[in-house]
Amino acid sequence: MRIVVAVKQVPDTSEVRIDEERGTLIREGVPSILNPFDEYALEEAMRWRDELGGSVTVVTMGPPQAEAVLREAVSMGADDALLLSDRAFAGADTWATSHTLARAVVKMGDVDVVMTGKQAIDGDTAQTGPGIAASLDWPQITFVGRVRELTQDSITAERYVEGGCEVIRSSLPVVITVLKDANTPRLPSLRGKMKARKMEIPVWGMHDLGLSPDEVGLDGSPTRVVRIMTPETSACGEIHRGEPGELAKLIADYLLGKEGE
Amino acid sequence: MASIEVREDTCVGCGVCVPACPFGAISMEEGLAAIGDGCTLCGACESSCPYGAIIIRTEDAGKADIARYSGIMVLAEQRDGVVDHSTLELLGEATRLASADEGPVSVVLLTSDPMDWPARLISHGADVVYLGLDPALSHFRTEPFSKIAEKIIREKRPAVVLAAATTTGRDLMPRIAKNLNTGLTADCTELAIDPETGGLLQTRPAFGGNILATIVCSDTRPQMATVRPRVMKAMEPDAGRKGRVENLDLSPDDLVSRTEVLQWSPLEEGEVDITEAEVIVSGGRGVKSPENFSMLEELASLLDGSVGASRAAVDAGWIPYPHQVGQTGKTVQPKIYLACGISGAVQHRVGMQSADRILAVNKDESAPIFEFCDQGYVADLFEVIPLVIREVRRRRS
Ligand SMILES: Cc1cc2nc3c(=O)[nH]c(=O)nc-3n(C[C@H](O)[C@H](O)[C@H](O)COP(=O)(O)OP(=O)(O)OC[C@H]3O[C@@H](n4cnc5c(N)ncnc54)[C@H](O)[C@@H]3O)c2cc1C
Ligand SMILES: Nc1ncnc2c1ncn2[C@@H]1O[C@H](COP(=O)(O)O)[C@@H](O)[C@H]1O
Numbered sequence: 001m002r003i004v005v006a007v008k009q010v011p012d013t014s015e016v017r018i019d020e021e022r023g024t025l026i027r028e029g030v031p032s033i034l035n036p037f038d039e040y041a042l043e044e045a046m047r048w049r050d051e052l053g054g055s056v057t058v059v060t061m062g063p064p065q066a067e068a069v070l071r072e073a074v075s076m077g078a079d080d081a082l083l084l085s086d087r088a089f090a091g092a093d094t095w096a097t098s099h100t101l102a103r104a105v106v107k108m109g110d111v112d113v114v115m116t117g118k119q120a121i122d123g124d125t126a127q128t129g130p131g132i133a134a135s136l137d138w139p140q141i142t143f144v145g146r147v148r149e150l151t152q153d154s155i156t157a158e159r160y161v162e163g164g165c166e167v168i169r170s171s172l173p174v175v176i177t178v179l180k181d182a183n184t185p186r187l188p189s190l191r192g193k194m195k196a197r198k199m200e201i202p203v204w205g206m207h208d209l210g211l212s213p214d215e216v217g218l219d220g221s222p223t224r225v226v227r228i229m230t231p232e233t234s235a236c237g238e239i240h241r242g243e244p245g246e247l248a249k250l251i252a253d254y255l256l257g258k259e260g261e
Numbered sequence: 262m263a264s265i266e267v268r269e270d271t272c273v274g275c276g277v278c279v280p281a282c283p284f285g286a287i288s289m290e291e292g293l294a295a296i297g298d299g300c301t302l303c304g305a306c307e308s309s310c311p312y313g314a315i316i317i318r319t320e321d322a323g324k325a326d327i328a329r330y331s332g333i334m335v336l337a338e339q340r341d342g343v344v345d346h347s348t349l350e351l352l353g354e355a356t357r358l359a360s361a362d363e364g365p366v367s368v369v370l371l372t373s374d375p376m377d378w379p380a381r382l383i384s385h386g387a388d389v390v391y392l393g394l395d396p397a398l399s400h401f402r403t404e405p406f407s408k409i410a411e412k413i414i415r416e417k418r419p420a421v422v423l424a425a426a427t428t429t430g431r432d433l434m435p436r437i438a439k440n441l442n443t444g445l446t447a448d449c450t451e452l453a454i455d456p457e458t459g460g461l462l463q464t465r466p467a468f469g470g471n472i473l474a475t476i477v478c479s480d481t482r483p484q485m486a487t488v489r490p491r492v493m494k495a496m497e498p499d500a501g502r503k504g505r506v507e508n509l510d511l512s513p514d515d516l517v518s519r520t521e522v523l524q525w526s527p528l529e530e531g532e533v534d535i536t537e538a539e540v541i542v543s544g545g546r547g548v549k550s551p552e553n554f555s556m557l558e559e560l561a562s563l564l565d566g567s568v569g570a571s572r573a574a575v576d577a578g579w580i581p582y583p584h585q586v587g588q589t590g591k592t593v594q595p596k597i598y599l600a601c602g603i604s605g606a607v608q609h610r611v612g613m614q615s616a617d618r619i620l621a622v623n624k625d626e627s628a629p630i631f632e633f634c635d636q637g638y639v640a641d642l643f644e645v646i647p648l649v650i651r652e653v654r655r656r657r658s
Binding site: 011013030036037063064065088090091093094095098099121122123124125126127128129130131133134135139140141142143156159160161162163164165166167168169170171180181217218219221222223224225226227228229230237238239240241244245247248249250251252254255256 | 263281283284285298299300301302303304305308309317319340400403404407427428429431432433434435436437438439440442443444445446447448462466467468471472473474475476477478479480481518519520521522523524525526527528534536537540564582588589597599607608618620622626631634635636637638639640641644645646648649651652653656
């Protein structure tokens with residue numbers, strides 16, 4: 001079983017602060033991390049590899065420093081890593097990102113499953129996984145909360161959707177996007193860390209993938225950001241202080257609709 | 262290849278772009294902005310520069326014949342034949358946007374049992390209903406739904422295609438957009454038509470809700486977006502509205518799928534989906550134990566509501582993940598959201614800020630939640646909530 005996990009390096013959005021006066025993001029000192037959702041995809045891939053044999057390859061498309069998340073994934077137990085990096089890839093939206101990642105999967109050959117996180121915490125789009133599936137013309141199962149069964153030719157997974165759970169079976173090869181519910185990611189091991197430190201990570205650029213400038217990066221991206229704003233902080237209404245009994249009455253008034261109608 | 266350039270003759274070194282860069286890639290060197298390696302060409306600096314000194318150049322890959330596209334198409338969502346409310350919201354929004362565009366508002370309904378929905382979709386704003394009927398369409402499946410939608414989009418050439426940002430829309434739309442070689446904006450909370458270009462301005466929260474980004478798709482068509490449920494308003498149904506229903510010709514090939522739905526298990530009674538709740542009583546780290554959550558459950562059930570939680574409470578194992586509200590949990594829009602012992606971190610806020618009313622009980626006066634709630638109560642939740650329960654009981658009896 002050959003599983004490829006697409007991982008992304010993202011700014012730790014919980015560390016992002018807002019400059020209230022200028023209404024801009026303060027990015028200084030914000031660390032770059034492995035997208036938290038991708039850890040669940042990686043863990044799921046490794047669990048099935050441990051059970052069925054085979055290998056897990058992590059791949060990322062990003063600037064040279066994105067290599068750090070690949071090493072982190074290897075220290076957690078991924079077998080191989082691949083960096084897709086080229087100046088021409090900069091500015092990719094989800095169309096160009098999934099196009100580039102899909103091409104790398106084709107070039108790797110013999111891949112049975114591609115796993116991605118549910119979404120990346122910087123863009124929050126959740127579009128890359130289905131985009132990869134479309135580019136490869138593979139079936140997809142998104143929002144997977146549990147993989148029930150993986151065999152040499154099929155996968156059965158629970159898809160968590162509004163109001164319930166679907167059990168879906170698909171033939172392989174397939175792309176799945178994995179939710180936090182699926183597992184608890186393992187921590188890096190000492191052996192993994194040693195391996196990660198020494199590992200030579202191959203880098204593929206646009207030409208290696210046989211892509212042209214108009215299908216990668218910003219030029220290959222149909223969408224463009226035209227404006228970025230910080231959301232206005234709606235001023236708070238009333239703040240109440242006082243005896244618990246009094247406050248409880250006020251809350252009950254509000255809850256039962258005596259006020260604010 | 263795309264590139265970014267700082268025009269030395271125009272840049273005054275004001276430094277506005279430095280904090281505007283979400284990636285921290287700009288620094289000031291010798292009084293001029295310098296773009297570093299971390300640049301992703303996202304465009305935030307270009308739009309922040311008051312002097313127009315930063316320019317991102319792209320190679321024009323040839324524009325689609327935009328004039329040939331018109332109208333707004335909504336992809337309907339149904340379960341067991343019942344159309345989801347989000348579809349009606351999209352139709353409401355589409356009719357508002359359509360006043361700036363001559364094309365029709367259409368809706369694609371793929372189902373095994375249309376019931377009276379085609380007529381109801383018309384009364385909610387559709388001019389045309391494209392109806393695909395087949396027993397194989399009873400339950401959503403990615404491949405047939407995307408194949409049929411792609412076919413009809415290619416044929417009818419709408420300028421805009423909208424679907425709800427539900428697990429269905431977010432499964433379907435990226436696949437269609439990739440195959441049609443066009444852009445897709447995820448989870449929009451605001452849509453508008455640019456009066457100058459006629460293009461769709463698609464605004465959405467990103468970076469964990471820290472910023473709002475407006476995105477356009479200028480050179481390809483259709484412009485596609487998924488839209489967050491419960492943000493747009495459905496129109497008052499008008500039974501007198503005129504519209505037509507067009508049946509789609511489906512070929513066996515359209516219905517082929519490599520995935521099959523083996524089983525569908527709806528949430529059990531009592532296991533309410535918090536995204537649908539009208540009242541949510543939510544607890545955070547301040548609730549301190551799983552047992553204490555039963556107090557919130559009691560209040561919630563008195564109010565016919567559901568219990569929500571912050572990630573801190575979920576991570577502590579006090580309540581299961583399906584209750585988590587926020588960036589990595591659910592987005593909710595109840596009439597009332599009562600936050601107990603929740604500090605109001607931005608990742609929590611993005612999941613609940615569109616509640617009609619936010620009430621907060623917190624003993625720390627400086628908790629961030631007091632900066633954006635409607636009614637704040639500075640108190641110990643263990644003292645106040647039992648009294649609220651008693652008070653609600655007393656008034657109900
Ligand atoms: C990538 C990422 C994604 C995240 N996604 C989410 C998400 O989806 N949802 C989410 O909620 N968080 C999310 N977080 C976490 C978020 O940043 C906060 O850590 C979390 O929301 C804090 O939860 P809390 O408010 O319950 O806890 P705290 O921040 O610890 O706040 C507890 C509050 O309870 C008050 N309190 C304590 N005792 C009492 C008492 N007896 N009576 C009254 N008040 C009391 C305290 O004053 C304090 O304000 C995410 C973080 C990251 C990095
Ligand atoms: N540049 C990238 N390189 C590798 N994987 C990515 C990249 N961008 C997104 N992904 C994968 O796609 C998932 C969804 O990302 P997004 O569509 O950006 O929300 C992530 O969790 C990753 O698994």
